Amino acid sequence: MVIVKRKELTLAERLYIPEVLRGLRITLGKMFQPKSTRQYPEEPIPSTEVTRGQPRLAENEDGTLRCVSCGMCEIACPAYAITIDGHEIDRPIEREPERFEIDFLRCILCGFCEEACPKEAIWMSDELELADTTRKGLIYGIEKLKRPASALQKRIDYVKRINDRWRTFSST
């Protein structure tokens, strides 16, 4: 059996007023300390290379898509957010999507599409803001999804680094 002995209060503590003043001093001090509020739209959330925002399609320097519409991301997507229709073209990669839609009402930003992609064509960008007045408006097509690869470079470098780490540092 455990007997908990209550602390005997001193007279000053039982008078309560000195303790109240002590509490007031603490809250007064808090008033002059720096605020922890972030004024969101004016002070955006800082993005790092680890930030996993909305997926975007990478573009080559000549403005062509890297995507070959293989459908791997479509299969990998657990939320069935991706829809791809492909067609043949004359470029060396032979295929290109003619329709590539991501429904951002379904997308859960898991990054599986990025992992599944064999052509380094789809990447999680650092874009997080998502708002529209219609449901249609949140189904993004190719025009809204494509970004020059340079804009996604930070993420591309990061993913390549962590994907390569076993190859580089493994003892076997």
Next chain:
Amino acid sequence: MTVLLATFIKAVVIFGALVSAAGLATLAERKVSAWIQHRLGPNRVGPFGALQPLADGVKFIFKEEFVPEGATRWLFILAPAISAMAAMMSVAVIPFGGLVTEIDGTEIYFSIADLDIGALWVVAIGGLGIYGVILGGWASNSKYSLYGGLRASAQMISYELPLILSILAVVAMSDTLNLREIVNIQTSGTAFGFLPNWNIFYQPLAFVLFVVCTFAETNRHPFDFAECESELVGGFHTEYSSMKFALFFLGEYCAMIVMASLTVTLFLGGFSVPYWEEAPWYLGVAAFVAKTAFFMFLFLWVRWTLPRFRYDQLMNLGWKVFLPLSLLNILLTGLAVSL
């Protein structure tokens, strides 16, 4: 005729100042609470959120007027009016400043009514405010409201006694019930040679009792048992919405301002400027506003510092500590005055 006109002007000015100060106080409440919690507080409406009370008012007006089923309709509507009216009427005798000017041989003071029973008036009218809370709780036909109203009434009875007894100590010392006279006595001379001649230095116990009782009297933290969000949803104003709720709100802040000014008047020399007896009247008003602002800040400061008492603790404190202490204080004051 001119005297009547002067009274009318004073009434308009003081009433306007009181209501706008109550609006400012709601903004101050939100700002102070934010600062204490490391937040910024409202800052979107106007510069530094200065127009927030206005935005709140507009919001209140556009909310639905709702009377719950089974409520006593006319009492339900009357209650917030009583609550606000009592708070606004008691401001009539508070002296905001000294002698302003003389018209036809009549001295014009900066208070709506220079009553000889000023202290009594504030206590009597301020005590009426509780009817608003009780009736509101009763008329709402809701258990939470009724509990809030009952608690408020019990609390008011327990704390009105020490409040009045601590006022009585000051009255016994000053030998008058006229609030302006009480201030005038504090204006001249010094206490213990170097301090301003304020009653707080002669009546420290009465001052502490009075300040704590004002918290209970205005239903503020840590004694806000009439609201008591965690137990009673919203207490007496659970069922209130729209401007009826706003009126309760306004009444609460007006009562806070009145109680803060009463504290200043009784214990901190009211409109007197320390160490300067012949200060012009407008400086006196400034001094009064500054002192009152400090006590308003104290209301907010304490609210965001202390947790709410338990109800039985409140009753224990009121009847077993405050009442004997205030009676003892009266006894000592009586002895000192008669000797």
